[in-house]
Amino acid sequence: METAIFGGGCFWCMEPVFQALDGVDEVQPGYCGGHVEHPTYEQVCNQDTGHVEVVRVTFDPARVRYRSLLEVFFGTHDPTTPDRQGGDVGPQYASVVFFTGEAQRKEAQAVKDEVQQALGVPVCTRIEPAGPFWPAEALHKDYYRRNPQQGYCQVVIAPKLAKFRKRYAALLRD
Numbered sequence: 001m002e003t004a005i006f007g008g009g010c011f012w013c014m015e016p017v018f019q020a021l022d023g024v025d026e027v028q029p030g031y032c033g034g035h036v037e038h039p040t041y042e043q044v045c046n047q048d049t050g051h052v053e054v055v056r057v058t059f060d061p062a063r064v065r066y067r068s069l070l071e072v073f074f075g076t077h078d079p080t081t082p083d084r085q086g087g088d089v090g091p092q093y094a095s096v097v098f099f100t101g102e103a104q105r106k107e108a109q110a111v112k113d114e115v116q117q118a119l120g121v122p123v124c125t126r127i128e129p130a131g132p133f134w135p136a137e138a139l140h141k142d143y144y145r146r147n148p149q150q151g152y153c154q155v156v157i158a159p160k161l162a163k164f165r166k167r168y169a170a171l172l173r174d
Helices: 011-019 041-045 066-075 102-119 151-167
Strands: 002-008 024-032 052-059 095-099 126-129 133-135
Touching: 002 011, 002 066, 011 024, 011 052, 011 066, 011 151, 052 066, 052 095, 066 102, 066 151, 095 102, 102 126
Parallel strands: 095 126
Antiparallel strands: 002 052, 002 095, 024 052, 024 133
16 A cells, blocks of 8 residues: 545545545545644644645555546646635645655656646646645544535535546546
8 A cells, every 4th residue: 555645625625536536545634744743623724834734545556556646636626726726725725745755756746747738827736745644633534425415515525526526437436
């Protein structure tokens, strides 16, 4: 098993996307990139810890390639808006790939370059070494699955998932 860490807006939106992929064993929402140990959601939302909301994806590289995870990551959020995804605004919503080794760094940079060329506009996604990952509080784990009728889930997450499932059908679990 290998690990990938992605920040692409609210972790509530990213978690169900990666959970749906064949070869993904676990998706853990959390925080990465900051300077405070064991940050809380409130601290991160106050924007003074330097952390980004992320998902840590544990995957089987024999079943899903890291490159495929990167393509899904770039294809399911807007990598051209600094510190913003839709109505979610702030440095905790930055687009970031936190790499765990040189091979991941190179692959992330290559995919970012390809996305930027395809879009024809600058991609602001940062590519940074993974520092400590801090799991989010339990109430954030499986948020969409547990709260599908909640307004944010219906208005933001459900349409995103529908678009994702159509575009990446070949990568989904059976």
